[in-house]
Amino acid sequence: MTAGGKHGDLPGEDLLVEARDVELGFGRTPALRGAHLTVARGEILAIMGPSGSGKSTLLHCLAGILTPDSGEIHFDGRRIDTLREDERSALRRDRFGFVFQFGQLVPELTAEENVALPLLLAGARRAPALARARTWFARLGLEGLEGRRSGELSGGQAQRVALARALVAEPDVLFADEPTGSLDSLTGEQVMELLVSTAREQGTTVIVVTHEPRVAACADREVIVRDGRAAPLGAGRSLR
C-alpha cells in the first residue's frame, strides 16, 4: 500500500494526509520551517529525528491539534487547518485515534471503560460500547484485566489499553507520539508489533513519532525531521 516509492510523492488517489510547506513558531522559536510530508492510505509511517527538531509539532499539526502559522494540512481530500475548532474537534473524535507516551488513561475508570470511552463520546449506549471494548482485551493479550484501573496495570499493559482505546472506533488515522517511550525496549517492541499488526488488520493509517530505530523499523517508511523540515530517510542534506 506504500505508494510513490521511498522518495516520491504519492499518486492523488492514495494520499490520505499531507503537510504542505508548514511553518509554525512558538514565540521566537521556529519549530517547523516549511515541512512537507505525504502519507498514503493504509501506510505506516515513522517520524524520526533529533530532540527538538519538530516531530511532535508536526504530528500535532497533521492531527489538527495545532494550527500552522502558514502552509496547509490536508486530510482525505479536504484542507483541515482552516476548519473551525469545533469542526476539527469532531474530525479528531470521529476519524483519528491517539496514543501518547504517558498518562493517557483516565485513572477513575476501569480498563474496559477507558477503551469504551471513544464509543461513548460518539454517542454509543453503555452496554454495547463495553461489549465492543471487551473484544479488544483478548486481541491484545489483556484478558482478565478488564476491571483494573490504570494504577493496577504495568506500563506495557497500560499502553496496550491505550492502544485499544485509540483503535476501538476504527479511526482512519492513528497518531502515536513516542508510544513506547516509557517502556523498556522488549515491552516497547511488543507494543509496537501489536500496534502495527492491529492497524494493518483494520487498514488504519499510522503516523508514529519515535526515537527508537527498532520501533521505526516496524513502519513501511521513515522520514527524518531536522530543523523543522521533513526528509525521507537517507536523503542526506537534500531536504524537500
Ligand SMILES: Nc1ncnc2c1ncn2[C@@H]1O[C@H](COP(=O)(O)OP(=O)(O)OP(=O)(O)O)[C@@H](O)[C@H]1O
Ligand atoms: N508549547 C511550546 N512552547 C514553546 N516552545 C515549544 C513548545 N512546544 C515545542 N516547542 C519548541 O519547538 C521545537 C520543536 O519541538 P518538538 O516538541 O516538536 O520537538 P521534537 O522533535 O518532538 O522533540 P523531542 O524528540 O525532544 O520530543 C523545540 O525547540 C521546542 O523547544
